[in-house]
Amino acid sequence: MTTAKHKIWGIVPLLICLLLWGGLSWLNQGRVIPTPLETARAFLGIIQDPECWQDLLATILRGLAGLLGGGMLAITAGIFCGRHPKIHDAVSPVITLVQSCPPIVWISLLLVWLSIGNAVPFTVVFLSVFPVLFVNTATATRGLDERWFELAKIYRFSRWKHLTAIILPGISQGLAAGFSYALGITWKVTATAEFFGAQNGIGARIYKCYREMALPQLFAWTLLIAMVGVVIEALLIQKIRRK
Template sequence: MRLRSLLPHVVSIGLLLGAWTLASRALGQGLVPPPATVLPVLGSLLASPPAWAELGLTLARGGLALALALGAALVLGVPAGRSATAIRLLGPLVAALQSCPPVLWISLVMVWAGTGETVPLAVVFATVFPPLFANVAQGCMAIDPRLFALSRTYRVPRARVLARVVLPGVVPYLLAGLSYALSAAWKVAAVAEYLASGEGVGARLYWAYRMLDMPGLFAWALVLVTVGVGLEMGLVARLRRMAARFSPTTRRSA
């Protein structure tokens, strides 16, 4: 069973290493350093505290921006979802914001706030907030309106309505939005760092590229991919399962 669950990973890594070695043979070691060159570089990276600091910084930026977006989405999405008018009026705006590519935000924030800490934070926020907001509002809208009528009739305190009806109702939608936002936050944080920051995984990637340090570039790329896969297979998959467990079919009372 254990072996069986490992098999896809073994196959994927094997294929990757094979294609990589072939590409290295075909294009030359200067352009595509073979795994045998890159893996020791990666090993020395993993042994050095500064590299971990860079990794931690990117994760912290992504995480912080995600947390801020999540908070803002809850604070704004719940009242918006309670009003059909608000949803109708805000729909196109949210769609427009969602279709903005991260590079647009990066250029704008760089002009407004300069390079540095603000850019990755602001860009990740701008990227993940609209879908989270839309999901929260949608989840709130999907709550049986009779539950609000009930709460009004029995004069249930607002905080209790929020804690017992609104938040549990929003959770499945929030989890679905979060599973997207989580992987997006990691990727966008790296892009923002690449273009507008001196530190973090994205910035290391940029400097490796500028110095034409191909083994370093590949090593950082491996870090980026590994963490991305880890997030996707660890957290995101778990969130999806949780969302499915909370799905409306199992929650709706007849």
């Protein structure tokens, strides 16, 4: 099937969702579910407001900072543990424990410890993406063919060559899948943390809409954060996948 045909088929599920949404909204006469048209109007209103871009930027920066911070540490620790299976096996239960903790636990604790501000969304994203990316990196590194490391031993590769010529290219596909998943978590967790513990950002805006029962605006902000996720996924992750 050609790429153009693939793209057309990709639109079909979106159209079905839109129809379902319109149908549900029509059934309850727009009381608790705004119509797609109302949401579109609210969306246009939001993006014409300069403050919207500041909120958007705040959310993106908090999310990306947490993702990059958690990601860097997870990749470093994951590669190390992937090459040292005994240490990996030893730390795995702790990682599973952190991974099992719902973000709301971190948000509650961090609000007590750090109060409202940038630190809460950053730290919650950091703690949420770290276990996912750590497990992903360590598993991919453990799965690397030992024969490549024999080659490296014979030709006396430096640590840097080990990393850049064998490990990173060897785990890049697994890493891209992990980052794609972590990116999804990032926006959900950033918005949730902002909902409870920030004065600006998309999550804080959603909280304001909820308090004022401004449902078309709430839907519009939700649409905006979903679009951010899709665009950043396309810009960052797809590039890694293609490499």
